[in-house]
Amino acid sequence: MADGIRFDVSGLDGIRYKMAQVKREVNYKGGRAALRRAANVLRDQAQSNARRVDDHETETAIWKNVAVRWNGRAFKQDGVLAFRVGVLGGAQAGRAAQQGTSNPGGITWYWRLLEFGTSKMAAQPIFRPVPDQAGQKAVDVFARSFNQVLDRVLAKQGAA
Template sequence: MIDAHLDFSGMLDLDKELELLSKAESRTVLRQAVRAGAAVIQTEAQNRAPERTGKLKRNIIIANGKGSATEATAGIRVRGANPSGTNSDNTKKAINRNNSFYWRFIELGTSKFPAVPFIRPAFDSKADAAAQAAIDRAIKSIDEVLAK
């Protein structure tokens, strides 16, 4: 599993501005900011993903994570897994347009197929741009809330 984090704590005095907001407004602002940063990485991952049918690109999505009032998480995920946790159920995999279960074989490779990573390089190349997009969106969202 690819696990990478961007920490925005203490940047550009956002903490002081977030203290002016209520908990619900603060959480909304944080969620919008994190999703804006994730959108940059999502776009890059979609551009780097191999395109045979377009199914893999279409299934790279932004997923919200659990967070508290002072933190928000979002990540890039690829739709397509067997709910039981294994990929032994082969029914309707080919016809289901939301099932790109094979993404991990492309990203990580197999014993007979070399890896063609597209998610990790997307994160590595756009991490700074994602951080800046998140900060810009946070500032914009705070201004919108305070203008009300």
């Protein structure tokens, strides 16, 4: 599934030149906004995958807990812009899982059992097929959004 995935990044041709002309803060802010839009595309695909495997007869809903979060650790350590797409509450079980009662979809620690399977149940992946299903669309959304931000900033700089 996720092995050997290739994406066409043809929308980023003039981006390097534009990035060199604007301040680093602008690249970070615009890049973060564009990256969030791309991550939202992946989140939407993961939510539709989760709806497919979710048990509709229970109160809990994995798809409601699929969320996009800013990865502050990667940014602080390496200066890398990154978002994480995952399930609120993580993969905790037992007493720690009870903290997820305030999540929109309830306590859904069992999502990992569906994702990876068990010795008695075949895997029903939610996240692993997402790059194949929506990866190229996410790259296209990022390229378009970031180009728009850079064009807007360069137009302001030219007017100033």
